Amino acid sequence: MEPEAESIYSLIPRPQPAVIKPGRYRSKHPGTINARQFVMGVKQAREHATFGLPGGQLAEPPAKFLKSHQKEPLLPTPGPPHHERMLRKSSVPSRTEKPQMGLVSQKNFVTANAIENILAKPKVHDTSERLYILKPDFGEVPAYLQRNREQIQQERQQAVTMAPSSEMSMQEREELVGQLKEKWAVVNEAYQKLPFSLDTPTKKRRKEELEKQLGQLEKDIKLLSRGDRLLVVDD
Template sequence: MEYDESIYNLIPKERYEPPKQKMYKSNHPPTVPPTGTTFGLKTTSRPGVGNLNGEYQPQGSNHTHKAPGATFGQPNGALKPDTTSFRKKGTGQMVLTDPTKFQREGDKKASVPKKDEKPIMGLVSDKNFIVANAVENILAAPKLPTNTSADFLKKKNYGKVPQFLQKIKREIEDEYQLVREMQLEEENERDRQKFLLDDQERGELIAALKKKWEVVHKEYQTLTHKGKLDTLGIKNKKENCEKELAQLEKDIAKLSKNFIFVDTMQAAY
């Protein structure tokens, strides 16, 4: 019989702790936006997406790939805590200021009459307020119209190109200049890959083409002297011979010119 209880179970077993793996760290720089990102391009001259080629250093512009405020949290280096400036005991307690006497702004109103004061009754004025108001309005100077609307023609920057448009224009010019330099460099590279074909090699090519033309022409003559082209293979063979003869004549005419330049870049493809 087998029993689960055993004296060997009292011996403590050794605890195995697997080794801790290293923290994952990407090989790509963290400051580069992902390919095809649409984040932080609202206030820039970029299109709706950025970094389409997956470049680590996007070229063609002098502004950053994202807006100044479009960041996830504080940028690196913004928070620099000082080890000497920490909260000490008693610094967080509030200290009450000394009370000051309240001073009301402006003139005070007339005091309320006392309970034993009695107003003077029966005062009558001889002033004719209607006539006095009419005379004051007649003698008063007319009011000048007040222009409350702002006159934008008197602004300092009126009629001038805004700064952001000048910045965008400079960025577009820089991108255009960069593209133009790349095109010129590519054209110069293509010009360097071209060379002039010498007369000896040109004569050898013409002789080889004429020899091949004679072979194809001989085969074509054998097909034309047949009385009836009864099969599809013979018809196709005749058409292929006609096309090949036309192409050979075209190549011979092209090589018969005085100057022949060979492009090695197109020949590689």
Template structure:
């Protein structure tokens, strides 16, 4: 029956259809297959191990002895007994041995032992809990520098620097004094200075007496202005009095 497509509701759709067999292409076989099979048969089990095909085994008479493969030291020129004897101390004399006779000496061993000075132990310092120690002299605990001859004295370079600073200050003061003397026309004598100082003090006392006589209640503008004026005048007089008392040399300038 042909593969005609009928409508969906056609009766012919229920008829059995013949299945066409699928034809596969022949399997691929290499033309070198017989040569590969023959080569594999020829080389089979050739040198299966990493070593030679046959290993010669030792005969039963040459069996492996214990410690035979351990390295051995070369033989020394001296036997072991002689080496041990030279490293050891001389043997203790036996009871039957006779002491050496006829040896005389002038040394007094008793006096030497009694008068010998014992060796003083070296002072050390332990600085850790595990016992690490070092000489006490290198630990910084021994006062070395205070025992020097020049300890506590001013170094020479500091003395020179202070002397230069003092000389420069004196030169500056002399220069300022000369400038003031040149700029000033007249110098106040001690009597005039004392007279001016006494006059300033009298004026201050007068203003203070007047200030103390003011009313305690400053409820008007005139009272406040009068009090402020007296305070400013007294402050000015205090500054001038302090200036004359601090400087004994005064000059009169324009």
């Protein structure tokens, strides 16, 4: 849509349309009413206050309203129970009735118990699965352990035969012994610095580790100091 072109005639003031107001509201009821008519109108309004139809007949008049517990069922007046046959407990013995005394059984329970045990059949227990000593392979080494043992021996022989080895010289032995002694001195110094009271698990564990290291170092030093022939396997 094209915009309206500008014109000088648009500057001329245009007349405004007149506003037509609606007519004033007037009630259909008369504006004048006396006291009697007012009371009668209120009475009619009260008669239809219980949702009754205008001009209809109410089921119950407004004065007869529902009261508390009116719709509850009425129970009969309680009275004594009427049973055709009442269960009664046995009567208490009177003072004149005397209990029977001196009733003793003639049965010898010791002899009867002995006879029952003598004549009873012994219980049969199935011991076929529990007698392991009767099995033909009892006491023999299992086959899988023999196979594992033979396999370990073969691997050791192959490692000894295939790995190149050389004899350790005296100079190498002395150098190794010196290094072990230096390490022993370091571990011993740490062991001497331990506190006297080992009141925590950490201190006890530290002492056990140092004692284990000292014992292993002493064994290695003693082994190298004996002068036995030592073979060094090259990796």
